[in-house]
């Protein structure tokens with residue numbers, strides 16, 4: 449019997465398996481799919497490389513030739529042109545490179561899972577977890593899996609839900625709370641022969657503003673002649689348009705001149721897919737005998753490509769908590785409270801950044817071009833969100849919104865997005881220990 453059972457075999461699960469195996473903890477992954485399997489989410493922020501470095505996976509990233517990502521570029525919706533941010537301007541502690549990566553997820557996820565296996569994690573692919581098992585006192589003590597048409601119970605001291613947006617345990621326990629603000633809809637596809645823009649930004653992620661509330665598009669180069677595009681807006685807008693997903697994608701592309709130009713001579717090489725209703729949080733990230741990591745715990749809007757970094761950092765913090773609990777033999781919720789705090793405080797910073805971004809919309813470019821704030825914004829975009837006792841640029845963003853909203857006839861009054869103001873009313877408490 450493994451000490452730790454991990455549900456799912458995505459980046460969160462593989463990172464956790466790697467950390468636990470490196471610490472000598474017996475652990476097993478149950479992944480319902482057979483890798484390689486497709487997945488949305490192809491651009492990584494630099495802080496992800498901190499985890500690659502710690503689990504010895506950085507060499508694989510380089511050897512496999514994943515596209516280097518030196519920075520990010522924003523394109524306004526009304527005119528042509530871009531603002532760029534270069535990761536090299538803010539070197540991250542524990543990250544030995546000044547770039548990040550774009551990845552083809554099926555290949556990346558498969559390599560990462562194999563990496564965990566090479567370190568000692570027992571990996572079972574094609575095995576779906578049906579439910580988490582609990583003892584009479586309500587402590588998780590194993591999982592029920594389906595294999596070859598039969599079910600089998602696998603006992604464990606700790607159960608980790610890393611099932612992504614399937615949120616197996618969150619659903620089972622009724623912990624899931626939909627986000628009160630975001631109800632986004634995304635359509636994505638891959639293209640060949642894209643005009644990726646000027647040579648110095650060809651390998652950047654490109655974010656295109658669209659003239660809609662919470663509307664934007666991504667351009668991510670994942671291979672020599674493969675570029676991923678996605679368009680995002682509120683789901684209600686998609687419904688009102690009455691189009692199929694391909695028509696809607698083309699319509700959204702037509703709303704930005706630079707985006708239209710990028711795709712003008714391109715050929716679609718992978719059929720369009722859609723993602724909906726994806727922002728939520730669980731009421732708690734851990735309980736007696738169990739922990740939730742990555743998307744299984746919380747999912748915030750992907751505008752800043754935060755997902756994989758969050759999944760892998762949650763794995764790191766969860767591993768620390770599990771190793772300590774195996775020492776004490778206490779697997780009750782109290783053993784996971786520090787884990788919960790670490791993850792929550794980091795994702796709260798991402799969430800607040802996202803809210804303020806959507807409120808500021810085009811005024812956001814003021815912050816990315818402003819001498820005083822540029823590096824602070826870059827720091828956030830690099831994924832340096834954990835254990836922060838203060839994030840001054842978020843306070844400055846909030847102040848700007850407050851000034852615009854409370855000054856009669858302010859010139860920028862009509863330029864703000866419709867995010868509810870209460871979220872900006874007071875400075876949130878940060879909970880860093882360091």
Ligand SMILES: Cc1cc2nc3c(=O)[nH]c(=O)nc-3n(C[C@H](O)[C@H](O)[C@H](O)COP(=O)(O)OP(=O)(O)OC[C@H]3O[C@@H](n4cnc5c(N)ncnc54)[C@H](O)[C@@H]3O)c2cc1C
Pocket residue numbers: 455456457458459460461478479480481487488489490491492493575576577578610611612613614616634678723726741742743744750753754755756757759
């Ligand atoms: C539109 C959109 C764009 C995004 N863009 C980005 C981006 O550019 N960069 C970024 O970092 N993130 C992005 N993300 C987020 C990213 O996809 C996720 O945050 C990331 O994949 C989370 O990793 P994970 O390991 O938690 O879950 P996942 O990667 O989803 O892995 C979960 C695994 O669990 C398996 N599973 C599910 N249920 C079961 C079960 N019952 N039994 C066994 N196995 C199970 C699944 O098959 C899957 O392999 C985006 C998301 C969306 C919706």
